[in-house]
Amino acid sequence: MAGQIQVMEPSSDAPHSQRTPTAQAEPIAQVVPIATPTNAEVPPLPPNGKGKLVPTAYIVEAPRKALAEMVIIDKLHFRFVEGYEFQRYLTILQPKLRIRNILSRQTVARDVIVIYAVEREKLREALKGHFIDDDWNLYKRILNFCQVEDHKGETIGRNIEMYLREWGINGIFTLTVDNASSNGATNKFLQTITKDWEGIFGT
Numbered sequence: 001m002a003g004q005i006q007v008m009e010p011s012s013d014a015p016h017s018q019r020t021p022t023a024q025a026e027p028i029a030q031v032v033p034i035a036t037p038t039n040a041e042v043p044p045l046p047p048n049g050k051g052k053l054v055p056t057a058y059i060v061e062a063p064r065k066a067l068a069e070m071v072i073i074d075k076l077h078f079r080f081v082e083g084y085e086f087q088r089y090l091t092i093l094q095p096k097l098r099i100r101n102i103l104s105r106q107t108v109a110r111d112v113i114v115i116y117a118v119e120r121e122k123l124r125e126a127l128k129g130h131f132i133d134d135d136w137n138l139y140k141r142i143l144n145f146c147q148v149e150d151h152k153g154e155t156i157g158r159n160i161e162m163y164l165r166e167w168g169i170n171g172i173f174t175l176t177v178d179n180a181s182s183n184g185a186t187n188k189f190l191q192t193i194t195k196d197w198e199g200i201f202g203t
Helices: 061-073 078-082 084-093 105-124 153-166 183-193
Strands: 002-008 028-034 127-132 138-144
Touching: 061 078, 061 105, 078 084, 078 105, 127 153, 138 153, 153 183
Parallel strands: none
Antiparallel strands: 002 028, 127 138
């Protein structure tokens, strides 16, 4: 049984003889009991499984990667993670976390390098175009780069076709690819859709 304190003012209905003209009556504090619900009064869970606790997997790498991305995007110093207020915030967010378990600036720096290597590899997979002008000068340009839905040959081929059309390119002489297994299907798709284009398409 819990209690709640209420301040009770003196009643103005008191007899005149009990009132003190020179002193003001002090408020009176009373404890008013408040009923605390028991287990029997707790409403049951909704039917059909609704309201049940659902276990959620916690992946350690996810917040670690997010921290490195925050350092990159917000252009923070690596030593930011060793700052007192940041570490205090983390321990309040997760009371079981210990200061010694918070990532150091050296660890965050390594994670940033890993992200850089992954993003650089994506750029290497960009669609590049090589061409020669009327004076036989060779040029190389990046036409586009993005993440495709999947690595199926037809999907890659459709993306290449879309980017070529966006640039107004209607002639292909050769297509250079790596040794991925899906590139055979990519070549066949492009040979089919570019058969009426200018140039001679080979692989």
